[in-house]
Amino acid sequence: MKVKINTKEREFPPGTKFIQVVNIIREANKDDPVTRSLIEKTGGDHITFILNGRIVRPPEYDSIELKEGDDIRWIHPYAGG
Numbered sequence: 001m002k003v004k005i006n007t008k009e010r011e012f013p014p015g016t017k018f019i020q021v022v023n024i025i026r027e028a029n030k031d032d033p034v035t036r037s038l039i040e041k042t043g044g045d046h047i048t049f050i051l052n053g054r055i056v057r058p059p060e061y062d063s064i065e066l067k068e069g070d071d072i073r074w075i076h077p078y079a080g081g
Contacts, residue, residue, distance in 0.1 A: 001068045018064035025074050034076050046077045
């Protein structure tokens with residue numbers, strides 16, 4: 001099944017849970033300077049995950065099964081000045 005992650009199409013087997021994609025993204029970004037800094041300062045990466053235009057809260061990660069054509073976006077928190 002095809003799912004988009006930040007506009008890039010990826011293939012996943014049917015039955016893939018949202019938490020599996022969250023873990024893939026976190027693992028791929030663990031050495032990113034922003035992620036490392038956030039983890040060092042706060043203990044978490046604070047990445048926001050969005051599924052089909054809706055923010056997904058951490059308690060929901062395990063209960064969501066992905067579907068063909070889902071659009072997942074993820075962003076780092078940021079602040080302006």
